[in-house]
Amino acid sequence: MELKMYINGEWTESVHGATRDIINPFNQEVIATATEGTREDTEKAIRAARVAFDKGSWSTTPASDRGKIVGHIGRLIRENALELARLETLDTGKTLEESKGDMEDIANVFEFFSGLADKDGGEVIESPIPDSTSKVVREPIGVCGQITPWNYPLLQAAWKLAPALAAGNTLVMKPSEITPLTTVRVFELFEEAGVPKGVANLVLGTGQEVGAPLSESHDVDLVSFTGGIETGKTIMKSASDNVKKIALELGGKNPNIVFADADFDTAVDQALNAAFFHGGQVCSAGSRLLIEESLHDQFVEELIKRASNITLGNGFDEATESGPLISKEHREKVEAYIEVGVNEGATLALGGKRPEGEAFQNGFFFEPTIFTNCTSEMRIVQEEIFGPVITVETFTTTEEAIEKANDTIYGLAGAVFTNDIDRGEEVAERLRMGTVWINDFHPYFAQAPWGGYKQSGFGRELGKVGLEEYTEVKHIFRNKKPAAVNWFQS
Numbered sequence: 169m170e171l172k173m174y175i176n177g178e179w180t181e182s183v184h185g186a187t188r189d190i191i192n193p194f195n196q197e198v199i200a201t202a203t204e205g206t207r208e209d210t211e212k213a214i215r216a217a218r219v220a221f222d223k224g225s226w227s228t229t230p231a232s233d234r235g236k237i238v239g240h241i242g243r244l245i246r247e248n249a250l251e252l253a254r255l256e257t258l259d260t261g262k263t264l265e266e267s268k269g270d271m272e273d274i275a276n277v278f279e280f281f282s283g284l285a286d287k288d289g290g291e292v293i294e295s296p297i298p299d300s301t302s303k304v305v306r307e308p309i310g311v312c313g314q315i316t317p318w319n320y321p322l323l324q325a326a327w328k329l330a331p332a333l334a335a336g337n338t339l340v341m342k343p344s345e346i347t348p349l350t351t352v353r354v355f356e357l358f359e360e361a362g363v364p365k366g367v368a369n370l371v372l373g374t375g376q377e378v379g380a381p382l383s384e385s386h387d388v389d390l391v392s393f394t395g396g397i398e399t400g401k402t403i404m405k406s407a408s409d410n411v412k413k414i415a416l417e418l419g420g421k422n423p424n425i426v427f428a429d430a431d432f433d434t435a436v437d438q439a440l441n442a443a444f445f446h447g448g449q450v451c452s453a454g455s456r457l458l459i460e461e462s463l464h465d466q467f468v469e470e471l472i473k474r475a476s477n478i479t480l481g482n483g484f485d486e487a488t489e490s491g492p493l494i495s496k497e498h499r500e501k502v503e504a505y506i507e508v509g510v511n512e513g514a515t516l517a518l519g520g521k522r523p524e525g526e527a528f529q530n531g532f533f534f535e536p537t538i539f540t541n542c543t544s545e546m547r548i549v550q551e552e553i554f555g556p557v558i559t560v561e562t563f564t565t566t567e568e569a570i571e572k573a574n575d576t577i578y579g580l581a582g583a584v585f586t587n588d589i590d591r592g593e594e595v596a597e598r599l600r601m602g603t604v605w606i607n608d609f610h611p612y613f614a615q616a617p618w619g620g621y622k623q624s625g626f627g628r629e630l631g632k633v634g635l636e637e638y639t640e641v642k643h644i645f646r647n648k649k650p651a652a653v654n655w656f657q658s
């Protein structure tokens with residue numbers, strides 16, 4: 169499979185002809201060769217998007233017509249869902265079941281923003297000035313740079329592409345250089361759906377060559393980034409040069425609080441899902457388990473029993489419950505944290521190593537891992553590991569649970585399990601996080617906003633606000649009886 173970039177309506181190769189092998193993390197086989205874009209390619213794409221915005225008709229096309237095209241993309245994604253899901257599994261190692269779920273979510277996102285495109289007709293304001301009218305309208309921002317990570321390649325791209333197009337912007341998308349397959353395929357569907365030339369551009373390549381110029385360029389009006397906190401900080405600095413708008417969807421170190429009165433089996437099951445789904449490579453993974461002290465021993469015993477039975481393997485095998493980690497480098501990062509945890513005095517109660525056996529030799533597998541006897545100040549409790557690693561802490565009061573849950577630099581998501589609904593609501597209100605689940609973990613959908621508090625970032629994707637992020641607000645005032653004000657007499 170050969171992957172090209174899509175610039176100004178043309179499938180194109182990098183100006184310097186460089187390529188990158190795309191690797192299947194399950195067996196390290198080369199599954200595709202991608203053209204590797206450079207700064208020059210990125211600048212070409214930015215120019216195409218700039219011209220399409222300034223001189224093209226996309227931003228002034230009736231919102232209902234833009235919405236129809238965005239809806240058409242959603243339908244094409246549904247029609248091609250199995251092919252897209254297979255590509256996603258090949259590229260990321262996640263199970264095919266997960267990838268199919270992602271494609272369903274992605275189609276929903278395009279359909280949601282399709283429906284929302286023409287729903288905000290502006291607002292008439294009651295002007296306090298006689299003989300005048302006053303209205304507030306929303307307009308597209310302009311050229312958007314969009315940068316996405318490898319863990320949910322197409323889903324994170326969809327959260328940016330669908331609202332940007334629906335709102336009338338033009339864009340340059342840069343997927344993670346290690347997982348471009350599905351994003352490239354969706355740009356083919358954009359062509360089929362009738363997205364005009366220059367409106368949506370795709371550049372493949374590294375953060376340095378493609379991501380950095382997008383955040384630095386004075387021709388880009390907004391950068392929407394999903395990825396790690398350090399990259400987010402770099403983007404924030406470079407974006408300041410032309411004061412462009414930015415939205416940052418960064419990492420998390422998400423608490424999962426379990427009170428002793430919670431339904432035991434549900435809470436154990438959800439704790440496993442919270443932390444080990446997709447090998448813990450989820451921004452909102454419930455990697456910090458906070459258990460009420462009286463429940464700790466029984467809960468941890470059951471958790472270890474069930475976690476040790478998780479079936480690792482090929483994402484295409486039906487029996488597989490979790491695939492490999494994304495890359496050699498990423499597995500090494502996770503492994504380094506195991507050493508950190510042990511040195512910090514946490515008890516390695518399960519896992520902490522690569523699984524043995526022929527089936528795992530070529531993939532980047534790592535065993536589900538549980539650290540007990542953890543305390544708040546440990547690095548394994550504070551830092552995002554982004555692998556299948558749970559840290560377990562205890563608490564005795566609601567106050568202590570909330571305090572510990574809030575005690576990191578992150579604020580992406582968290583959950584509370586309890587049968588006392590008043591307590592559940594109180595905890596939800598007091599967690600400093602963009603999403604809180606009561607008696608559940610992980611749900612997200614197109615209708616509800618997603619984003620972080622604190623250093624998990626700012627800006628929101630999805631929901632009504634997800635469209636508003638891609639608009640500027642303008643106040644238009646009209647004097648119906650213009651007359652001189654005569655302030656200056658000369």
Ligand SMILES: NC(=O)c1ccc[n+]([C@@H]2O[C@H](COP(=O)([O-])OP(=O)(O)OC[C@H]3O[C@@H](n4cnc5c(N)ncnc54)[C@H](O)[C@@H]3O)[C@@H](O)[C@H]2O)c1
Pocket residue numbers: 315316317318319320324342343344345373374375376378379380383394395396397399400402403417418419420450451452552554580620624
């Ligand atoms: N908040 C969310 O919704 C959300 C969702 C998914 C992933 N994430 C986070 O993403 C991270 C994992 O993804 P990752 O390892 O791909 O992150 P990353 O920050 O390494 O890379 C993300 C993207 O940024 C690009 N990039 C790298 N350097 C850049 C630079 N200097 N300028 C511009 N772009 C640059 C990369 O090429 C990639 O496309 C985790 O921290 C995870 O929590 C957050």
Ligand SMILES: C[N+](C)(C)CC=O
Pocket residue numbers: 319320323449450451452612
């Ligand atoms: C935002 N989400 C949960 C889909 C993926 C995070 O990595």
